[in-house]
Amino acid sequence: MPIKLSDVMNHATFTAADPVLRACAAAAADTQLRWVHSSEVLDIAPLLSGGELLLTGGDALVTASDARRVEYIRQLAERGVGALAVETGQRLASLPSSMVRAAEEAGLPLIEFRKVVPFVGIMQAINSMLVSESVAHLRRADEASHEMAVELAHGSSLDQILAVLAGIIDATLELSSVSGVTLGNAGPNGAGTRPEGTGSPTDGAGSDEEPGHTAGTGTDGTVINIDVPVRGVPSARLIITVPADGDINLARVAGGRCVDILSLALLQRMPPGLKEVAGTALLRAVSSGSQPWRLQQLSPAAGIPPSATMVAVVVRTSTSQQLRVAMDKILKKSAQQSASYVDNAEVLALAALPFDGAASARAELVAALEELPVEAGTMTAVGPLAAGIENAPWSLSEAKVALDLAVNSSLRAAARPTSDTGGVVLDVENLAVERLAAQHLDQRARQDFVRQQLGPVLDHDTRRNSQLLETLATWLDSGCNTAQAARELHVERQSMHHRLQRIFELCGGDPRGTGRLAALHLATRLAAP
Incomplete structure (x- = not known):
């Protein structure tokens, strides 16, 4: 018990x-x-x-x-x-x-x-009781491991191998790939629990460093996730659902004891591409900010030279699995080597670009992503160029910062629409000011700076319900090109000149040729509501 x-x-x-x-x-x-x-x-x-x-x-x-x-x-x-x-x-x-x-x-x-x-008294008394229970669990776990090995030797399917463990621990099992595809499943009665080829809702959780256990309580019982590595790289996940009246500790021990058998079964029956699983492990490590030595270790196995110039891409969408396939096609055309990974509602990608011409290759990647058909609401961000795999986490984090900032209206000019008008692509190189402010200036400092530079303009817009701030921002973003700004705002050039004249009066004169131009431009970029 x-x-x-x-x-x-x-x-x-x-x-x-x-x-x-x-x-x-x-x-x-x-x-x-x-x-x-x-x-x-x-x-x-x-x-x-x-x-x-x-x-x-x-x-x-x-x-x-x-x-x-x-x-x-x-x-x-x-x-x-x-x-x-x-x-x-x-x-x-x-x-x-x-x-x-x-x-x-x-x-x-x-x-x-x-x-x-004394805590030591409690620990000695209770742990002695738990040790007896653990011995019984280990016996049953070894029994499960032995019987699973027999099934493996006889050429049984993954479902049949999993059924042995499911019967002993009286729980429901699912073995899924790192991309969320179900490889096998079994229930306490030995029957399958999920149709082949369906995805797992737990894809993307857990540690990226080594095989590990995570657990959570759901409506159907306790769910235990155990990573299954192949040649040291996390390649699949064993999901154990223990009913409310089941033995959770037995499931934990037996599941961990049988990992090696499942690794062998994966190698024999459906050997995963080591490059693909290593790419997934690399992106999980990049996303979690792992130590450089870990990235250096995984990068070659994923086919990405550790010293390459690379760029990270993050896509937030509700169709992440489907979009990943299209993303991989773009990456193969735009990058020398690449890897992608689905983490719940995000597609993460890492592209190694040519050393000569990395900037132009990155621009081509951004352009290709703008043409990618996506569903409404999809947000894509392309990170800055990173020199070497050790800087890939920085490129990825900057892309995520850009996505977090995308809710602000000030980023609309920097967000390019995709071929589907419901999605946008953010190039973080166009958002250097916003990223700097978000990471190094608190909200009060930003508000004070904006007020100092643009106070009269903001007051005018509030009193008159005018659009002088938007006019000034568009004009500055266009390089002070009045004709281009007028076209973007869909106003006559004469109206544009009148607006600018009023702005100059409020701001203390024409800022062109003065040090105030940069300050005004910075303030308009930080003035998002």
Whole structure:
């Protein structure tokens, strides 16, 4: 029988601490525990694998900000930690209400220890009980691994191999590729659970560094994700759905124990292209900001020279899987080497461009993306040129910053429509001012600068419902070309001259040939509502 939080709450070593469940009390009866840890480190979540009861004296929480305490709760919940117990009374007088609210929202049982007890006593007593359970789990996991190996040796399908594990752990399984295509599935009765070729809703989650476990609770039970690597590169994901009355710890242990069998099955039955899976792993590493050594390691396997000049592309769309195919065709024409990856509603791509003529090749890529048919609302951003794979995360992050800024009206001039009028392409090289301001100036500083430079113009627009700010911005963006600005604004040249004259009066004269021209141009770019 799984050991649950309610069982631990009634243990003598635990009751000595006078525990009170402050959040998610109703979940105690169903929360299964795998181990008991104690730590005062707030960044402990990445070191946990789920199902733990974490004990803390609260020393670090005393000096942490309220936002950091909430983030601590959120990280533990996302990691699948079973429960958190915090000792109060000495340094931490009581549990902050923000932590209680965050735990309730995240579904993390939060326990307050109102008396001081030795954590080592609790850990020794409870973990000794858990060890006995773990031994039983390991026996059943080894049994599953052995039977799966037999099926593999007999040439069984992936569905048949998965059915062995599904029957032993009494859970529903799905094995999907990194692109979200279902490779095999099985239920507790051995039947398939999802038609072949369908995508997985969990594609894109999890660690990019090494095979790992993540868990979450859904309406159908607890979902456990386990990465399945092939030759060291994450190539598939085993998704285990454990019913509400199932043994989560057994599913975790057995699923992890069978990863090697599944890796061999993938190699034998449908060997993935190592270049493709390495490209996916590379983009996941770039997206998560991995260390340069990791990028240097993955880049050659993905066919991208580490020293190449490259550019990142980000597309936000609800048709990411379909759009990726069209994107790959463009990348093959515009780049020497490339890789793409679908991360939920985003298509991420990395293109290695010719060393000589990288700027022109990038311009051709932007032009090709503008011709790409997309659905309404699709937003595409092309990052700046990056020298070497170690700078690829910067190019990708700048593209994402541009997309985040695209909601501002000031970016409309920089957003080029695609062949489908519902989508736009952003070239981040045209947004240097906005990116700089967003990353290095706070909102108050931007507002003060805009007010100093354009105050009279803004007041005039407010009082008269005029469009002097838009007129000035268009004129400056055109290089102070009055005729071109008039065409873009669809006004007569004489009307344009009258508007400019009024703007000059409000701004202290014609700015051309003065140092004020650059300041006015900067202010118009920062004046988005």
